[in-house]
Amino acid sequence: MTPDTLFDALWNDYIKRLCPSADKVHRLLREDEALINDHIALRTFNCAPLGIATIAQPFLEAGYVACGDYEFESKKLVAKHYEHPDPKQPKVFISELKVDECSTELQQIITKLVEPLDHSKLKGHEFLSGGRLWDVSYADFQILAKESEYASWLAAHGYGANHFTVSVNQLNEFEEVQQVNDYLRTSGFSINEAGGEVKGSPDVLLEQSSTMADKVAVRFTEGVEMIPGGFYEFAKRYPMSNGELYSGFVAASADKIFESTNNE
Template sequence: MEQLFAELWKDYTQRLCPSASSVRQLLTEDEPLVNDHIALRTFGLPKCGMARLAAPFIAVGYKPKGRYHFKEKKLYAEHFEHPDPNAPKVFISELQLGLCSTELQTEVRKLVNQVDDDYFADPAFLYQGKPWQLSSEVYHLLNAESEYAGWVAAHGYGANHFTIDINQLEQFVEIAEVNHFLECSGFAINQAGGAVKGNPKVMLEQSATMADKVSVTFSDGDMQVPGGFYEFAKRYLQPDGEIYTGFVEASADKIFESTYNS
């Protein structure tokens, strides 16, 4: 399990969100930062859908816990937890292609059909980027209808974000304090639905940086597009005294927009 997350972190900081290393350094105190969760994106097709992405995590002990629907964005998601409470949660979403235009479905299937089934059977696909050739024209076509589709087409697989658990921090108690500190350090914070998403009543507060712009190689040249971002989470105790481990659809919906172009 440690190796899987180490590879995901390496890919995330080298390819998708290079600024994450600087954020991590700014917020690290005496103890290593705790990663609350990671998030992965995919297309809702049997070859590369939810079950494929979840399999490597289930193989090391993760179990499905929550289900989420994002009607406007045409996404379905689940989150997975490990029996070890210190292990990061895993949030996996997929684009429901049947709800998209015929043109988008056709282009996505063309991408996925470039890849052999065996490719997705090796857990390493989770941190090796996009396995297909893609033109900037097709990227723009997909992105115009679904920013999520454009993102997956451009980047393939990898953690689109890691998440710092701020419950452990001593310097900061509130998410708003973390946001202010990072803004003063030159980082843009996702303002969709407010800089702080959620509240103590729903037992989870979240915020995120806006995604780094990273260079992606398309079949007709390189282009800068939104990559990954860094998230921050504060969890609250439930009435039974246990900390809340789920996710809040309304908040997660806005976190997705961290990869939108500003």
């Protein structure tokens, strides 16, 4: 299996189910060459067998290797990022919710969702872009959202790319992340302003921004509701002392990027 197989499936699911507006953004920013995808992000629970290791396995089989580790204490999250030996392949950022550190009520809801899972559905790579592996009520979604937006998003949407990311370094028309933001705002898109429109700085070798998540239709046991789906991110990387572009992530910036799926 090649990385292209994985990312094609994830992209098609992303623009169809999670972030339809990304296709329009993609066309707005595309120039003479195909856009470079800097990275994707995936979410999961730390409940066996749904942890980071399981989500990462298809990427490891496609040649990826683990690189950085991150922690987001206030959100009760940990994350790892993975890179491919071919630097043209997107990086992969996988986070998980430490369910055992959350309230008893949240733990009970998540356990109810994941305990009946058929573990055979986690084999191969298809589940990564397959959406939800469980049924969930809108009432439980609302309870989760009060404590953890992350938990409610994952419970509602299941697996798929939370976001794709345009590499601003590649663009000819725009040199700065802020310029991309300004252009997209004039085209009708909302930009995540948590922690400032541009997260990070040249000093930390990475600048990031993102649209606010699309509102998409999700079927709950009580019926269909419109809730935040996926969003599109933009990243500019700066060279390290050896001249190579920084390839990691900045936890303080990523923490604010998570808020792109907040329910405004």
